[in-house]
Amino acid sequence: MEFHGKSCGGEEELDLRRGPWTVDEDLILVNYIAVHGEGRWNSLARCAGLKRTGKSCRLRWLNYLRPDVRRGNITPEEQLLILELHCRWGNRWSKIAQHLPGRTDNEIKNYWRTRVQKHAKQLKCDVNSKQFKDVVRYLWIPHLVERIRASSGGPTAAAYENVAVPITSGPPENSSTAGSSSLDTLGTQFSPPAVSDGFAAGGTQGGEDNSADVSQLGEFLPIPDGYADLEFPDFDQGMWGDNLWTVEDVWLQQQF
DNA sequence: AAGATCGCCAACCGCAAGCCC
DNA sequence: GGGGCTTGCGGTTGGCGATCT
Numbered sequence: 001m002e003f004h005g006k007s008c009g010g011e012e013e014l015d016l017r018r019g020p021w022t023v024d025e026d027l028i029l030v031n032y033i034a035v036h037g038e039g040r041w042n043s044l045a046r047c048a049g050l051k052r053t054g055k056s057c058r059l060r061w062l063n064y065l066r067p068d069v070r071r072g073n074i075t076p077e078e079q080l081l082i083l084e085l086h087c088r089w090g091n092r093w094s095k096i097a098q099h100l101p102g103r104t105d106n107e108i109k110n111y112w113r114t115r116v117q118k119h120a121k122q123l124k125c126d127v128n129s130k131q132f133k134d135v136v137r138y139l140w141i142p143h144l145v146e147r148i149r150a151s152s153g154g155p156t157a158a159a160y161e162n163v164a165v166p167i168t169s170g171p172p173e174n175s176s177t178a179g180s181s182s183l184d185t186l187g188t189q190f191s192p193p194a195v196s197d198g199f200a201a202g203g204t205q206g207g208e209d210n211s212a213d214v215s216q217l218g219e220f221l222p223i224p225d226g227y228a229d230l231e232f233p234d235f236d237q238g239m240w241g242d243n244l245w246t247v248e249d250v251w252l253q254q255q256f
Numbered sequence: 257a258a259g260a261t262c263g264c265c266a267a268c269c270g271c272a273a274g275c276c277c
Numbered sequence: 278g279g280g281g282c283t284t285g286c287g288g289t290t291g292g293c294g295a296t297c298t
Binding site: 113 | 285
C-alpha cells in the first residue's frame with residue numbers, strides 16, 4: 001500500500017480509503033502529528049498524504065494512536081465512575097470520558113452497550129427504565145464501592161488514584177488535576193443520587209450538590225418498594241464476571 | 257472437528273454546534 | 278448576518294475472535 005503525498009491544498013482524488021487502518025497509515029499519521037500537531041483534520045489528512053477523511057484521521061488518533069490512550073479492562077473504580085457519571089449525565093460519553101484518564105468516549109460507550117445493556121437485558125428491563133436504574137443505584141454501585149473498599153490495599157486502590165474525581169462539586173476539570181483522592185475520599189466523593197429520579201438520564205444538572213457520605217451506601221438496602229420483587233434472570237457462570245457482581249452477590253442482596 | 261452463535265470493539269455515519277470568511 | 282466548512286458527539290454497524298453446540 002503506497003501513499004503518494006500530494007501537495008498540501010491540492011485537489012485530491014475521491015478514492016478515499018475506508019475500513020481498518022494499516023500500520024503504514026498509523027505511522028504516517030503519528031509522524032505527521034508529531035511534527036505538525038493535531039487539528040485541522042481535513043487538511044492534515046491531505047497534507048499527510050493519507051487517503052482518509054479528516055474525520056477518520058481524528059477518530060483514529062483520538063481513539064487509538066494518542067500516546068496517553070489507555071487500553072485493557074475497565075477497572076471496578078472506572079466502572080463505578082462510569083455508572084455514577086452516567087447516572088448524572090446520561091449518554092454524554094465524551095463528558096464522562098473526561099473523568100477517566102486515557103479512556104475514550106468510544107470505549108466507554110462500547111463498555112456501556114456491551115456490558116451494562118447486557119445486564120439490563122438479563123434483568124428483562126430497559127437500560128433506561130427506573131427498575132434498572134434502581135438496580136444500578138441500590139445494588140451495583142454499592143457493590144462496586146464495597147469491592148473497591150475490600151481491595152483498598154491492592155493495586156486497584158492505586159489505580160483509583162488516577163480516576164477519582166471530585167464529582168460532588170462544580171464542572172468537570174481536567175482529569176490530570178483530579179487525582180487527589182484515596183479510597184476514603186471516594187466515600188465522600190461518591191454521591192448516590194439523592195432523590196427518586198435523580199438518575200435523570202440525559203439531565204445535565206452538573207453542578208448540583210448531591211454529595212453524600214459513603215457510609216450511607218449501606219442504607220441503600222433495604223430496597224425500596226417494588227424493587228425487592230424484581231426478578232433476576234438465571235445468572236449463569238461468568239455472566240456477571242466483569243467485576244460487577246456474582247450470583248452470590250445477587251442472592252445476598254436479595255435477602256434484604 | 258466444524259458450523260453456529262455470541263460478544264467485543266474499531267470504524268463509519270448523520271447531525272448539530274462552532275468557527276471563519 | 279449568513280453560508281460554507283470543520284469539528285465533535287452520539288448512535289450504529291461490520292468484522293473478527295471466542296465460545297458453544
